[in-house]
Amino acid sequence: MRTDLLRDAVAASVQYCLGCAFGRWDIRFANGEKPLPELPAPFAPLPVCPPGQLQNNQGLPITNEEVARLKQEGRWNYPITIPWDGILVDDRNHVLDVEACVQKVMQVIWKDQWETIESEACAALNVRTLRDHFRKPPGFFDDHLKRYSKSRRQAPIYWPLSTESASYTLWVYYQRLTEQTFYTCVDPKLREVNSEVTKLTDKGARSRDDEQKLETLYQLGLELQQFRDELLRLAKLPWHPNLNDGIQITAAPLWKLFRLPRWRKTLKETWEGLERGDYDWAYMAFTLWPDRIREKCKSDKSLAIAHGLEDLYVEPARVVRKKRGRKAHAQMVEEE
Numbered sequence: 001m002r003t004d005l006l007r008d009a010v011a012a013s014v015q016y017c018l019g020c021a022f023g024r025w026d027i028r029f030a031n032g033e034k035p036l037p038e039l040p041a042p043f044a045p046l047p048v049c050p051p052g053q054l055q056n057n058q059g060l061p062i063t064n065e066e067v068a069r070l071k072q073e074g075r076w077n078y079p080i081t082i083p084w085d086g087i088l089v090d091d092r093n094h095v096l097d098v099e100a101c102v103q104k105v106m107q108v109i110w111k112d113q114w115e116t117i118e119s120e121a122c123a124a125l126n127v128r129t130l131r132d133h134f135r136k137p138p139g140f141f142d143d144h145l146k147r148y149s150k151s152r153r154q155a156p157i158y159w160p161l162s163t164e165s166a167s168y169t170l171w172v173y174y175q176r177l178t179e180q181t182f183y184t185c186v187d188p189k190l191r192e193v194n195s196e197v198t199k200l201t202d203k204g205a206r207s208r209d210d211e212q213k214l215e216t217l218y219q220l221g222l223e224l225q226q227f228r229d230e231l232l233r234l235a236k237l238p239w240h241p242n243l244n245d246g247i248q249i250t251a252a253p254l255w256k257l258f259r260l261p262r263w264r265k266t267l268k269e270t271w272e273g274l275e276r277g278d279y280d281w282a283y284m285a286f287t288l289w290p291d292r293i294r295e296k297c298k299s300d301k302s303l304a305i306a307h308g309l310e311d312l313y314v315e316p317a318r319v320v321r322k323k324r325g326r327k328a329h330a331q332m333v334e335e336e
Helices: 003-023 064-072 099-124 130-135 141-147 187-202 208-236 245-256 263-274 285-287 290-297 301-306 326-335
Strands: 088-089 158-162 169-174
Touching: 003 099, 003 158, 003 208, 064 263, 064 301, 088 099, 099 130, 141 169, 187 208, 187 326, 208 245, 245 263, 245 285, 263 285, 290 301
Parallel strands: none
Antiparallel strands: 088 169, 158 169
């Protein structure tokens, strides 16, 4: 297989593994616990969920509440733990570390061969570890953005939100976004780092390694504080995600937290368009600038309907033009 084709195939497989880790895809199709779903007939109505998605008995995305009920009934025996808040972290000491969760998926799918598969995948991706693939902007997210782009529509569903140097990253699953998503994300890590800084600072005699570790922790602490401040700023906007707005508009206020240059540029331009009023049909625009939207709704019927504010729309007065009679028209012709 050509090197570029092999790399694309491996990159797609890693994306699938991350989707399983988030609970988007049902891992039991991959490990053989469930038979592969049948493809719908060519002209059949499109299903609510794509084939292979983790679903309930009604064919809808399964929820944490449904899983909790199944557990109580002893009917939930899923091979991996799902982060129902839609967040994984790039932190090797965390229970929801993105690399560890993807490795767990690999263990379930490939069993005893998973380490060999991982090694071969890293070689094809030209990285030392899967963590490197997730951390590098031209790595996982670049591949994911290309795969989830069609024509001028760009719709990545796994978002890496990072500190300035990408020393700490939250991986967020777009489909589970809520306005509460980021409130408690950074605080535990910030407390952990500050605690380690305090211990090293209070240590009497520090070695060169201690000094280097202290400097690294101090810098990480500063970046985490800036990261936290930015998330709090977003919460105060207020940022209330509505999936009906689409991915690009929903992600636009977060543009500073993405590290891939071309995606960051796209989101920044989208945010500037929101500020100008280019996307006033969006729920996001009404949330941030309600007075501006209400004023526009008075003269824009389509906008008023989009926001459910038809009562604000004022129908313009109709101008009635008088028809000229034949006599007046004849007189005008004679004068000419």
